[in-house]
Amino acid sequence: MRPLGDLIVLELCRAGTPRHLRLAMAMAGRLVADLGARLISVVPPEGDALTAVPPFAGNGASTVQLFLTMGKEVLSSEDDSTIDQAVEALIALKPAAVIVAEGDPDLVRFARAGIAAITLATWPEGSEEDRAGAPINGFGIMAAGGILDIIGDPDREPLRLGGHQISYAAGLSAFTALMAAVAQRDLDGRVLDARISLIETAVWMNWKAVVGAAEGDSYPTRRGDKAGFPVLRCKDGWVALVFTPMQFDRVRAMFPDLPLVDPSALPHAQRAAALTKTVAPWLAERTRAEIYAEARQHGVPLGPVYTPAELLDDEQYLARDFLVGGGSDDGMLFPRSPMTWNGDRLPDRASRKVTLADVVEPTA
Amino acid sequence: MTGAMQPLAGVRVADFGQLTAGANLSAMLADLGADVIKIESGSYIDLFRYTRRDCAEWWNKSPQFHFTNRNKRGIAIDLKQPAGRSLAFELVCRCDVLVENYRRDVLDRLGLGFGAVSARNPRIVYASVTSQGETGPHRLHRTYGSTLDAMGGIAALTGYADGRPNITGGEFNYPDQVVSLLATGFVIAALREVKRTGKGGHLDIAQREIVSFLVGEEIAAASAGARDKASLRRGNDDGQALLQDCFRTADNRWLAVSIEDEPAAAAARRLIGPDGDRREGLGKWVAGHDMGSAIAALRSAGIVAWVVLDGRDLLNAPGLVGGSLVHGADGTLYKGAPYALAGAPFEIRRPAPDLGGDTDDILREILGMNEDDIARLDAEGVTCNNPEKAT
Numbered sequence: 001m002r003p004l005g006d007l008i009v010l011e012l013c014r015a016g017t018p019r020h021l022r023l024a025m026a027m028a029g030r031l032v033a034d035l036g037a038r039l040i041s042v043v044p045p046e047g048d049a050l051t052a053v054p055p056f057a058g059n060g061a062s063t064v065q066l067f068l069t070m071g072k073e074v075l076s077s078e079d080d081s082t083i084d085q086a087v088e089a090l091i092a093l094k095p096a097a098v099i100v101a102e103g104d105p106d107l108v109r110f111a112r113a114g115i116a117a118i119t120l121a122t123w124p125e126g127s128e129e130d131r132a133g134a135p136i137n138g139f140g141i142m143a144a145g146g147i148l149d150i151i152g153d154p155d156r157e158p159l160r161l162g163g164h165q166i167s168y169a170a171g172l173s174a175f176t177a178l179m180a181a182v183a184q185r186d187l188d189g190r191v192l193d194a195r196i197s198l199i200e201t202a203v204w205m206n207w208k209a210v211v212g213a214a215e216g217d218s219y220p221t222r223r224g225d226k227a228g229f230p231v232l233r234c235k236d237g238w239v240a241l242v243f244t245p246m247q248f249d250r251v252r253a254m255f256p257d258l259p260l261v262d263p264s265a266l267p268h269a270q271r272a273a274a275l276t277k278t279v280a281p282w283l284a285e286r287t288r289a290e291i292y293a294e295a296r297q298h299g300v301p302l303g304p305v306y307t308p309a310e311l312l313d314d315e316q317y318l319a320r321d322f323l324v325g326g327g328s329d330d331g332m333l334f335p336r337s338p339m340t341w342n343g344d345r346l347p348d349r350a351s352r353k354v355t356l357a358d359v360v361e362p363t364a
Numbered sequence: 365m366t367g368a369m370q371p372l373a374g375v376r377v378a379d380f381g382q383l384t385a386g387a388n389l390s391a392m393l394a395d396l397g398a399d400v401i402k403i404e405s406g407s408y409i410d411l412f413r414y415t416r417r418d419c420a421e422w423w424n425k426s427p428q429f430h431f432t433n434r435n436k437r438g439i440a441i442d443l444k445q446p447a448g449r450s451l452a453f454e455l456v457c458r459c460d461v462l463v464e465n466y467r468r469d470v471l472d473r474l475g476l477g478f479g480a481v482s483a484r485n486p487r488i489v490y491a492s493v494t495s496q497g498e499t500g501p502h503r504l505h506r507t508y509g510s511t512l513d514a515m516g517g518i519a520a521l522t523g524y525a526d527g528r529p530n531i532t533g534g535e536f537n538y539p540d541q542v543v544s545l546l547a548t549g550f551v552i553a554a555l556r557e558v559k560r561t562g563k564g565g566h567l568d569i570a571q572r573e574i575v576s577f578l579v580g581e582e583i584a585a586a587s588a589g590a591r592d593k594a595s596l597r598r599g600n601d602d603g604q605a606l607l608q609d610c611f612r613t614a615d616n617r618w619l620a621v622s623i624e625d626e627p628a629a630a631a632a633r634r635l636i637g638p639d640g641d642r643r644e645g646l647g648k649w650v651a652g653h654d655m656g657s658a659i660a661a662l663r664s665a666g667i668v669a670w671v672v673l674d675g676r677d678l679l680n681a682p683g684l685v686g687g688s689l690v691h692g693a694d695g696t697l698y699k700g701a702p703y704a705l706a707g708a709p710f711e712i713r714r715p716a717p718d719l720g721g722d723t724d725d726i727l728r729e730i731l732g733m734n735e736d737d738i739a740r741l742d743a744e745g746v747t748c749n750n751p752e753k754a755t
Contacts, residue, residue, distance in 0.1 A: 001565075003557040019604075031546070035553050054603040055585035063584035124686025125704060134663045136670065139600065139608050143620035143670040146678050148610065150536040151522065157610035158618050158672050159530060160600050161538065162521025163579045169542050173702040176549035180396050180705060183371035183552050186559070192369055195704045197686060204688035204702040205541035209675030211427045212535075214697050219675040220535035228535075229510045231519070231528045240514035240531050242507075301506040303514030305529045307596060308579055309586035311517055319500040322573055323583070333587040335580045338573035339550050341557065342565040343499065 001341035002036035007182065008095040009033075010115075011041040011072070012087070012104060013048055020138040020167045020198060021101040021120045022049045026068035027171025028099050028118065032178060033071030034337040034346050040095075040359055041072045042086055045079050053164075057332065064164070066326055067334050071349035075359055082356070089360050091115065096185060097178050102195075114191050116181035118174050121197045138198075141166050145202020146209055153224035170201040223269075230272045231305065234283040238305040239291050241275065247300065254298040255279060324348055369706045370397025375555065376730075378403060378452075378459040379436060382410055384540035385509075385547075385571060386465030386493050387432045388699075392548040393461070394435035395701055395710070401459070401726060402433060403452060404719055405442040406745075406754030413719070413751075423751050424718040431699040433716035434692075439727075440720025440749040443474050448746045451731070452476060457485040458730055460558075461551060465493035468503050478566045488564040489554040493547055497570035507572065509537035516575025521582060523597035542578060543571045545702060607641055610672060611650035613658055619650055622668035631665035720749030 011029035013022060026041075033039035041048075050065035057063055077083035087106055091113045098110050102121035110117050122141065123130035129144070142148045142160055152159035177194035184192040203210065212219030229242045243251050245264040252260055258278050263271040283291060288304035295302035306314065312333060317323060320340075323333040327350025337346050375398040379390040387402070387410060394400040404410055412429040416422050439455070442448040453476060456462050462481065464471055471477050478490045492498060495507040496515075513519040513531040516539065522530040532538040547569045554567045576583065600609045600620075606629050608622040623629050629641035639645025650658050655671055662669035671677075678685055690700040692712040700710040727733040727741070741747045748754050 001554075001557050003553045003560060005560075031549065053581075055581060055590055057585065057588040057590050062581075063588065063590070064581040067580040067584050124684065124688075127683050127686065129684065134670075135666055135668045137605070137622055137624060137668050139602065139605070139620055139622045140668045140670040143610075143618075143672045144684065146673050146675060147536075148618070148620060148672045149674040151530055151532060152524070153527075156524065157600070157612075158620070159522065159524065160602065161532070162518055162523075162597070163582060165518070165538070165542075165578060168578045169545060170702075172542055172545040172549070176392070176545060176552070177703040177705065179549040179552035180371045182556065183396070184369060186556065187371055187373065190369065192371060192706050195707070196702065199684065200686040200688040200700075201545075201702050203678055203685045204699065205538065205545075206536060206675070206678070207431055207689070207699045208428070208535055208537070210678050210685075210689060211431055211675075211697065213675035213679045215427060221674050223533075223535075229531060229533055231514070231531060233528070238514075238519075238529050240510050240519065240529075242510045242514075242531075244508075296502070296505050299506055301508050301511045303507065303511035303531075305514045305519050306517060307520040307586070308517045308576075308582035311576055311583055312587055316496050316500045316502040316572075317576070320497050320570070320573075322576070323587075326584070331587065332584050334584050335573065335577045338546070338570055338577045340498070340568045340570075341554065343568070 001344065001346055004032060004035040004037035004182070007037045008093050009037045009039050009178070010090055010095050010098040011039060012098055012100045013041065013043050014101065014104065015044040015046045017049060017101045018122070018137070019049050019053065020141060021122065023053070023164050023167035024120045024170040024174060024198065025099045025101060026050055027168045028174035028178060029072060030068045030070060031175040031337065033349065036347070039072045040090060041069065041074045042083065042090070043074060043076045044083060045077050066332070069351040070326060070334060072351050073354045073359065074351060075354050075356065086356050089356060097181055099174065099178070116185065116191050117193045118178045118181065119193070119195045120170060120174055121195055122199060124197050124200050125195060138164065138166050141198045141202060145199050146206045147202050150206065150209060150220060150222055152222045154222055158222060166198055166202055169205060170196055170198045173201050228268070228272060230276045232276060232280055232283050234286055234288055234291055236287045239283060239288060240303040240305060241279065242301045242303055250298045250300050254294050254300050255282060258282060321345060327351065369708065372396040372398035375399070375461065376459045377401065377461040377463060378456040380462065380464035380466065380471070381493070382465055383412055384432055384537060385543040386463055387412070388544035389493060389547045389551070390463045391432055391434060391436065392544060393551060400436040401455070402436045402438045402717055403441055403455070404438065405440045405448065406719070406748035406751050407442050407444055409719060409751055427697070430696060430716040434698050435713050436717055437722040437726060438717025438720055439723045440747050442746050442748060442754070445746055447741070447744065449475050451741070451746065454731055456481055459488065460555065461489045461491060463491045463493070467506060468494065468498065482564055486564055487558055487562070489551060489558060489567055490564070491547065491551050491554065491567045491569065493543060493569050493571060496572045498566070498568040508534070509539040510534065512539040512572050512575045516572045517579045517582065518575055520596050521579060525597055525599045527597065529597065539571055539575050543569070543574050546574055607643060607646065609643060611647045613650055613655040614652060615654040617655040618672040619655060619658055620670045620672055621646060621650070621662060624668060628667050632667060635661060635665045720747060723747050723749065
């Protein structure tokens with residue numbers, strides 16, 4: 001499958017692009033490159049902000065940058081005049097779309113050239129907060145977008161999601177918006193620009209809190225283990241004890257010797273505590289593998305907690321060929337695009353550094 | 365979505381999607397102009413329809429269902445009956461896309477699996493939003509979003525430094541949200557592949573893989589030996605900011621503060637004192653200020669400071685939520701779009717369908733049935749649209 005094989009897409013990183021926007025741009029670009037587009041990532045003279053984002057491999061390279069650059073042609077500009085020349089030359093290649101951050105100085109040029117602009121922004125268009133210009137980053141966005149309020153224990157400080165989730169989620173939105181732009185171009189040749197703000201993405205994902213608030217006083221907020229599915233210790237780690245009251249018969253079959261109380265007979269806030277008290281000793285004596293095997297046998301949607309390191313040896317991921325080397329001989333592994341088409345993974349493509357001459361007159 | 369720009373105009377989707385991951389993917393296709401037909405029945409309804417049971421026709425009143433099924437049409441077909449399965453098969457054979465997020469073997473058993481459908485409709489994009497994939501030893505394990513939090517790697521990275529892993533739970537369900545964001549783009553890509561090759565196919569979108577994809581750099585770091593278990597959960601520390609956490613203000617609000625670099629740290633020391641860039645000193649200072657004054661002082665010093673908003677705050681902040689929430693013509697609140705396209709406001713073209721609300725129209729228009737056929741199907745319960753009367 002190579003549905004974008006006929007397209008060129010630009011990813012234009014500028015000096016001073018906020019890190020949370022740069023991460024979103026790079027995620028969108030990675031997905032587009034995976035689908036076969038010729039993705040040209042233009043990096044400013046100051047370098048790519050991604051190179052400073054942890055974690056780092058032993059050689060000091062950012063694994064964020066390595067992961068998000070896969071499949072791309074990376075064009076580094078030596079100075080500001082070079083980047084301007086590069087933009088001019090790249091426009092001449094008639095790219096279908098360009099992924100940029102808000103305020104990009106070349107948006108008018110792209111519009112004149114009929115190139116769809118996929119613009120990443122922090123705030124909704126015209127928001128007062130944007131105009132006020134207060135400093136913000138990914139953590140602040142999680143606060144203002146209501147995500148922090150949802151995660152953690154009720155009597156402790158709100159928690160962020162691990163990794164770079166708000167930027168990555170916006171990157172997924174940008175990817176889908178770009179695909180919509182391509183579809184519109186195919187349909188009638190019109191240019192469909194898109195604007196994706198990280199705040200709106202956060203609120204959009206957190207819709208249950210908003211609809212709950214619209215319905216009454218008992219709306220979602222962080223309740224820790226009282227939220228319904230406790231995360232409990234077992235012999236070699238943790239398991240998330242996930243099931244619905246309708247699946248209680250399965251749970252009872254999984255724990256035949258335990259005096260379980262039907263959760264539907266309890267107030268919602270007491271269910272997790274009652275369950276925890278009963279099953280915690282049973283779990284503590286068993287490994288995740290043993291517990292997961294029991295859950296699979298009985299159809300209980302329980303989940304062992306796996307670390308990223310453990311995913312490297314995950315039986316399912318190995319069977320599905322989900323992880324791949326990055327094109328060098330350093331032994332590092334990265335996730336492939338999380339889909340298959342007729343059972344096949346998308347073709348792997350390594351990242352490569354290019355010059356403007358390479359881009360304008362490709363040799364290979 | 366503007367009426368003028370509908371990139372998926374002319375695309376017809378058979379929607380077996382449930383809850384968020386599947387149904388919201390189809391809603392996003394509908395937002396982009398596709399004709400999405402939600403297929404349910406009185407005997408099997410979208411689980412979101414159960415969220416409100418305190419009124420007549422409760423199955424048509426769920427706000428959660430309305431949020432995730434706007435802009436679709438709805439047909440009621442009882443898949444438990446042979447006649448219903450035949451009807452559904454004829455319908456999906458006239459669609460460009462099928463979306464489903466059932467357990468792996470369910471549609472196969474109903475005769476609606478990829479093999480059967482593609483034999484009759486070789487250009488179909490058969491989009492399966494699977495738990496762990498169509499293949500592999502764990503393909504049949506049941507999961508919810510929280511299961512995927514745990515098994516995909518995010519839970520291990522989320523939590524207090526001294527505490528357990530955190531899942532996002534049913535009230536947020538982060539995996540389902542990101543799955544629908546990404547899967548929509550994959551379906552559009554697959555439609556383009558069909559145009560390019562003339563051949564349809566089975567699009568297997570594995571939700572657990574999506575979760576792991578979103579911690580890809582951590583998997584890579586682990587493969588390079590650069591991560592150990594001890595460093596996995598660090599509260600609100602992201603490894604970049606010098607100090608980042610939430611602190612309680614004097615008026616009992618949580619304030620998210622991030623001191624990103626040395627200039628910000630110096631500013632915090634000037635504002636607060638020698639320990640202004642340390643957790644204890646900053647926390648004590650915030651506790652002595654109300655939210656408004658703390659934010660004003662910290663921001664004027666160039667420090668990231670934002671109040672932690674909750675659902676009610678967001679509901680009352682239309683300028684903040686932008687197009688992510690919208691009101692329909694009748695005032696009903698809907699989920700909007702995660703992007704603004706062509707500078708146009710998001711448009712609710714039609715509310716979420718009542719259960720089977722468009723059955724007759726769809727049978728006439730797409731399957732060419734006459735009034736007698738339609739009446740017979742109704743009399744036989746094949747198109748029953750009342751869960752309280754379904755067998």
